[in-house]
Amino acid sequence: xxxxxxxxxxLFERKGGRRYAxxxxxxxxxxxxxxxxxxQAAAGAELITAALLHDxxxxxxxxxxxxxxxxxxxxxxxxxxxxxxxxxxxxxxAPIRLHVEAKRFLCARGDGVVSGxxxxxxxxxDSLRSLDVQGxxxxxSAADDFxxxxxxxxxxxxxxxxxxxxxxxxxxxxxxxxxxxxACVARA
Numbered sequence: 007x008x009x010x011x012x013x014x015x016x017l018f019e020r021k022g023g024r025r026y027a028x029x030x031x032x033x034x035x036x037x038x039x040x041x042x043x044x045x046q047a048a049a050g051a052e053l054i055t056a057a058l059l060h061d062x063x064x065x066x067x068x069x070x071x072x073x074x075x076x077x078x079x080x081x082x083x084x085x086x087x088x089x090x091x092x093x094x095x096x097x098x099x100a101p102i103r104l105h106v107e108a109k110r111f112l113c114a115r116g117d118g119v120v121s122g123x124x125x126x127x128x129x130x131x132d133s134l135r136s137l138d139v140q141g142x143x144x145x146x147s148a149a150d151d152f153x154x155x156x157x158x159x160x161x162x163x164x165x166x167x168x169x170x171x172x173x174x175x176x177x178x179x180x181x182x183x184x185x186x187x188x189a190c191v192a193r194a
Contacts, residue, residue, distance in 0.1 A: 009089035011185050011192060014062070018181055021065040028132025030174045033065060038178040039171035041187075044164070052097035053160055055188040057167055060102045062086040083107075093192050100157030101164045106140055108165035109133070111152045113143035117162060130172065 009017075022034030029036065037058050044057035063085030083106040087099055109129075116122045122143065129137065137143070144152060152158055 007089055008092040009086075010093065011189055013089075014059070014188075015181065015185060017062070017065050022181075024065075026061075026172070027064070028135070029130060029172045031172050033061065034181065035174075035176070035178070036168075036171050037061060038181065038184065039173060039176055040164075040167045041184045042176075042178045043167035043170055045187075047163070047167070049163065050097075051187050051191045052094075053101060053164065054184065055094065055191055056098045056101040056160070057164055058184045058188065059086065059090065059098070060105050060164055060168060062090070062102075094188075095191075095193070096157065097160075098191060100155075101161040104152075104155065104158055104161035105164050105168060106136075107144075107152050108158070108161040109137060110141060110144045111149050111158075111162065112165060113137065114145065114149040115153075117166065129169065133169065 018034050018037070022032060022037070024033050025031075026033050026036040031039070037060075040060060041054050041058035044054040049057070060083075063083060066089065067085035083103055087103055090099060090102070112122065112125045113129075114122050116125050120128070126134075126137075126143065153162075
């Protein structure tokens with residue numbers, strides 16, 4: 007079912023107050039913090055929008071709290087894509103779709119700032135559990151294949167913001183601010 011910006015707003019209104027799996031923030035707080043980090047990094051509107059919506063699949067593909075504790079990969083990175091496809095193009099959709107693979111890549115290679123081992127050592131317990139159910143760190147060949155995809159570098163940037171967007175009580179602009187940015191890149 008295609009989603010509109012109004013639908014996205016309503017989805018965050020209904021389900022955004024839920025705890026973000028195994029983390030000390032809600033789904034909405036995580037989304038807003040991710041978008042804020044993208045905005046502070048001077049990312050473009052498409053990547054800010056991807057940062058806001060990267061975990062929307064958790065709200066759509068509702069598997070309850072912390073599915074990783076039950077060994078479940080909810081495949082959230084793909085769950086929202088069909089609904090968002092009529093609204094956004096690949097510069098928004100690809101980083102969302104690839105952000106889980108970006109974690110697997112970062113565990114293998116790092117990002118030039120931290121090594122793969124350092125990156126993995128700093129993942130939260132739930133991110134480590136999800137890494138395991140999502141297939142673990144890439145080997146060198148898979149890492150090469152991943153980073154050659156269109157929008158993979160943007161997905162890596164998004165993944166780093168995703169990892170940092172778990173600070174309880176961190177002030178952010180409201181959802182309406184980021185929905186206005188999303189409106190700028192939404193298809194007419």
